[in-house]
Amino acid sequence: MIGLQTLTISYGKKVLVDSVDAExxxxxxxxxxxxxxxxxxxxxxxxxxxxxxxxxxxxVLDEAECPPPAGWHKAxxxxxFGLPPGKxxxxxxxxxxxxxxxxxxxxxxxxxVARALYPAGTEKQEDFYxxxxxxxxxxKAFAWTLGQGSKPVCTVGxxxxxxxxxxxxxGQTAEPMRGKGIGGRLIVQMANELVAQGLCPVxxxxxERVHFYxxxxxxxxxEYARYEP
Numbered sequence: 219m220i221g222l223q224t225l226t227i228s229y230g231k232k233v234l235v236d237s238v239d240a241e242x243x244x245x246x247x248x249x250x251x252x253x254x255x256x257x258x259x260x261x262x263x264x265x266x267x268x269x270x271x272x273x274x275x276x277x278v279l280d281e282a283e284c285p286p287p288a289g290w291h292k293a294x295x296x297x298x299f300g301l302p303p304g305k306x307x308x309x310x311x312x313x314x315x316x317x318x319x320x321x322x323x324x325x326x327x328x329x330x331v332a333r334a335l336y337p338a339g340t341e342k343q344e345d346f347y348x349x350x351x352x353x354x355x356x357x358k359a360f361a362w363t364l365g366q367g368s369k370p371v372c373t374v375g376x377x378x379x380x381x382x383x384x385x386x387x388x389g390q391t392a393e394p395m396r397g398k399g400i401g402g403r404l405i406v407q408m409a410n411e412l413v414a415q416g417l418c419p420v421x422x423x424x425x426e427r428v429h430f431y432x433x434x435x436x437x438x439x440x441e442y443a444r445y446e447p
Contacts, residue, residue, distance in 0.1 A: 219378075220277065220279050222241075226238070228274075244380070287445065291446060292443050299438060301413055309406055326363040328346075331350060332344075332347045335390055359378070372401050383419075386421040402430070
């Protein structure tokens with residue numbers, strides 16, 4: 219996998235690529251579609267580390283399979299967690315009274331998910347909404363929410379499905395609900411259902427979250443690296 223995190227490319231004050239987040243799964247063919255002069259080739263050159271305009275953001279990759287862009291430096295090591303084929307996990311402890319009051323939505327409106335993930339970023343909401351709608355129509359993404367009434371308070375998703383793997387992004391839990399176990403339980407429940415569909419859930423974990431996912435019972439499958447220009 220290669221991942222882009224808030225990748226921005228600019229010539230002076232002119233921004234060609236603005237805060238792009240994307241994941242490219244191995245074995246999948248992708249296409250870049252945009253009018254002439256809107257940064258398609260520039261983006262590919264930046265990902266390869268070729269000379270060009272100013273680049274900000276980062277790239278995540280498997281160093282064993284993909285060399286980093288020339289001249290970029292390693293910012294941190296990310297752990298790949300997941301479940302081996304056929305393995306499921308017991309649901310972790312949670313505030314049962316709170317869990318009982320929650321409504322699980324396996325097909326929440328895409329914009330509701332976008333607003334939960336990016337509460338302060340209208341542009342990011344619109345980009346995420348468009349991407350999620352497109353992937354859903356092709357059965358290439360899942361997104362769940364836990365809500366109180368009509369308001370999502372916890373989200374989890376698998377936003378890239380390829381080669382029998384489901385690349386999970388473990389979403390957000392609203393600040394007042396954190397520390398009550400509902401986020402961890404939702405993650406495990408989705409992972410188990412992905413396994414039941416014949417998929418292997420995998421996701422990246424920053425160093426400060428390793429203990430959390432280890433406690434939930436996920437297995438360490440490898441390591442990726444995050445590089446910055």
